[in-house]
Each structure stands twice: as C-alpha cells, then as structure tokens.
Amino acid sequence: MGTFVQLVIDGLSTGSIYGALALAIVLVHQATGLINFAQGGMAVLSAYIAYVFTQLGLPLIVAILIAVVISFALGAAAERLLVRRFERGDPDTAVVVTIGILTLATGICAWIWGYDNRQFPSLFPLSTVEVLGAVVSIRSLGTIGAIVAIMIVLQVLFMRTKLGLALRAVAINPESAALSGLPVGRLLMIGWGLAAALGAIAGSLVAPQLTLTPGMLDGALVYALAAVIIGGLSSPLGAVVAAWMIGVLENLAAVYVPFIGYDLKIAVPFLLVFVVLILRPQGLFGRRIVVRV
Template identity: 75%
Template sequence: MGKFVQLVVDGLSTGSVYAALALAIVLVHQATGLINFAQGGMAVLSAYAVWWLTNRGLPLVAAILVAIVLSVVFGALVERWLMRRFERGDPDTAVVVTIGLLTLITGFAGWLWTYNNQQFPSLFPLDTVSFLGVSVSVRSLGTTAVIVVAMLLLQGLFVGTKLGLALRAVAINPQSAAFCGLPVGRLLMVGWGLAAALGAVAAVLVAPQLTLTPGMLDNALVYALAAVILGGLTSPIGVVIAAWIIGILENLAAVYVPFIGFDLKVAVPFILIFVVLIVRPQGLFGRKTVVRV
C-alpha cells in the first residue's frame, strides 16, 4: 500500500510539470483560438534568461520577475509581427508557423548557450518530508501549489473578468468582436503575452528538475498536449486534472502492468487520448461547440 501511495504522489508531482505547460497552451487557445506548439520553446528561452541573470549576480526572485516581464513583451511581439500575418488565413498554416518558431527558438538557444546541461537554481528547498511512509520533496509540493494557484487564477480570468470574456470573444469570432468595439489586435497581443508569462513560470518550476537545455520541454510538451486533449481546451481546471491523471497512470502502469514497464509508459497518455476522443471528443471537462451552418 505504501508503494502504491508513493507512486500516486510521484505521479502528481510529475503531472504538475505537464500541467504547467498545458495551462499556457490553453491560455493561448482561449485568447486566440490557436494551438501554440512554440510554447515550450518560448518557455525555455525565459528559463535561459533567468539562468543568465542569476549567473550575473541578480537574486533568483528578481531574475524571475524580469524574465516574466520580458516574456510578456516577447509574446506580444511574436503575435504582432509574426502570427498576425497568418491568423486570418488557414488555421493549419498558423499551427505550422508555431512549429517552425519552436525549431527556430530551440536552435537559437543552442547556438547562444550550447546544448550542454546547465544547473538551474531551485525556487524551493530540496528537502523532503515524510508522512505515513511516503516521501515528498518540498520542491514538488511547491510546484503543485503554484500550479493550483495558476489554474484558479486562469479559470477566474476567463469566467469572471471583462478581460477574460473579451479574450474569449476575440478567439471565437474576431470579426464580430471588432464590430462590438473590442480592440482585437491589442487583445490578441495581451493573450500571447500572458501565455508567454505563464510559460516562463512553468519553465522556472520545471528547469531545476530536468536541468536546463534547449530541448528541455520537448517531452513535456507532448504530455502537455495530451493533457489539453484529455482535459478539454476550454477548461484550465480540466487540463490540470488530466495532467495529474496522466502522471499517476503512467507511474502505476510502469510498475503494475508488466508488458508496459518503464520503457513503454510513454504510450499511456496516447491510449487515454484514443479512448477519450472516441467516447468524449471535447475532452473530459470541455464544452461541446455548436456551429451554425
């Protein structure tokens, strides 16, 4: 029983890493209607900014705040000078552009800082706490707490604020939103900027656990996309719960399902995706979209 509980706790910790990136993907989609595959690369760039600033003597918290501000500016500029040229065209084209942007950012980071692993300072202590035979690191607890707060803030933004409602209106129908007097261009920039800031927070939480490299979030991005599909693109709470489910199930399957083991546990989220898409295509917590034809 103790082993089972330990696997569940470890799965929650791993799922929190996936959830951090999944929330940023949901934020971009809720604000623009697009899936941003470059989210991981933008987050890694923010992590490198924090690493560079701390190596030059800036305190970690101050470096994180500076990186968040820079991320907001970078996200807004990406939307204004790159994505806006494709947003009114075929959505598939815009998605391909984000994949190209991911490749560009990863290559730029590798060229500038090399592909060597870099030690990233942890925002939380490295101590562990034990309860009923289960050991949990303080860093994992802190990461989970930050993700829960971000999830609640994001849910509150889109449900209970005028800015969130305006962002959703622009994402659903930018033409109608413009006719209603909403500043569509500025709102799109705000959406991308907020998502980039959330991605920066995710990278800062993840980097100490994975070590900092240009491709640090490549695997996490796959799991994050799985969490987005399972939880639903319209539900920040849903994607966090889905990320936790993925983290827990892949840990349990690796130990208790012999033919899966640790080598094939990466298949667990994809199996879940197939099942959910067949039974509930909008995701476990997503809303059905009604389209008038």
C-alpha cells in the first residue's frame, strides 16, 4: 500500500509540472485561438529573470512577482510585434511563429546564462511528511496546491468575469467581437501577457525540482501538450486533471505493468492521446464545437 501511495503522490507532483505549462497553453488558446508552442521557452526565460533578482538579494516571492510583471510585458510585446502579423493569416503559419519564439527564448537564455545547471530556490520547505506509509515532500504538496489554486482562478476568469468572456469571444470570432465593440488587439495582447505571467509562476514552481537550465521544460512541454489534448483545449480543469492522470498512470504502469517498465512508460501519454482522439476528439472536459455551413 505504501508503494502505491508513493507512486500516486509522486505522479501527482510530476503531473503538476505538466499541468503548469498546460494551463498556460489553455490560456493562450482561450484568448487567441492559437496553440502556443513558445510557452515552455517563455516560462524558462521568466524563471531566469526571477533567478537574477534572487541573486541580487531580493526575497524569492518579490523576485517572482517582479518576473511576473516583466513576463506580462514581454508576452504582450511578443503578441504585438511578432504574432499579430500572422494571426489573421494561415493558422499554421502563426503556430510556426510560436515555435520560432520558443527557439529564440531558449537561445537567449543559453546566450546570457549558459547551459550550467543552476539551483533555483524553492517557495516551499524541503522537509517531508508521511502519508499512508509514503514519504512526501512539502515542496511537492505545495506545488500541487499552487496548481490547484491557479486552475480555479483561470476557471473563474473564463467562466465568471467580463474579461474572460471577452477573451473567449475574441478567440472564437474576432470579426464579430470587433463589431460588438470589443478592443480585439488589446485583448489579444492581454491574453498573451497573462499566459506569459502564468508561465513565470509555472517556471518558478518547476525550476527547484528540475534545476534551472535553458532546456529545462523541453520534455515537459510535450507532456503538457498531451495533457491539453486529453483534457480539452477549452478547459483549465481538464488540462490539470489530464496532466495528473499522465503523471500517475506513467508511474503505475512503470511498476505494475512488466512489459512497459521505466523504459516504455513514455508511451503511456501518447496511448492516452490516441484513445481520446478516437473516442472524444474535443477532450475529456472540452466542449464540442458546432459549425454552421
């Protein structure tokens, strides 16, 4: 029983890393209708910004808040100066632009700070507690709690606030939104800015567990995209639940399914994606879109 609980809790902790990025991807999609492949690179850049301020002697929470503000400005600037030139054209072109921003952000981090592993301070203590025979770190529990809080805030933002409804309207039909008097350009900038700010929080939560490097989130981004597909592009709740599901099922399959083991556990999320795309293409928590023709 202790082993099972340990695997589940470790899976939830790992899944929270994927969920942090998945939430930012959902946020951009809800605000702009695009899949933002640059989210991992932007989160890493934000984590480095927070790291610089901690090295200047500022308290960690203050450094993270400053990084959030700077990241919001950078995200809004990226939308205004780069992405907007391609948003009204072929969606595939805009997606390629986000991949270019990912490469640019990663390259800037490597150019300025190099590829050395850097230890990022944690918001939570490194002590452990025992839960049903499993040893769990306070940092893992804190990360899970933070992701739950962010998920709730985003769910409320999109479902219960005027800003969230306006962002969704712009993403679904920018022309109709503009005719309704919504400032489409400004809302797109806000959407990218909010996603970059969320990326700063995600990067600061993840960096203590992975160590800070330019490629820190490359692998996690793949899992985050899988979580978004499984959970649904329109649901912050679905993205987090799917990320936790991936983390837990990976761990359980590695231990309890002999032919999978640790070598093949990476196939678990992609098998889930395959099944979900066949049975429920909009995702487990996503909304079915009806198009009139």
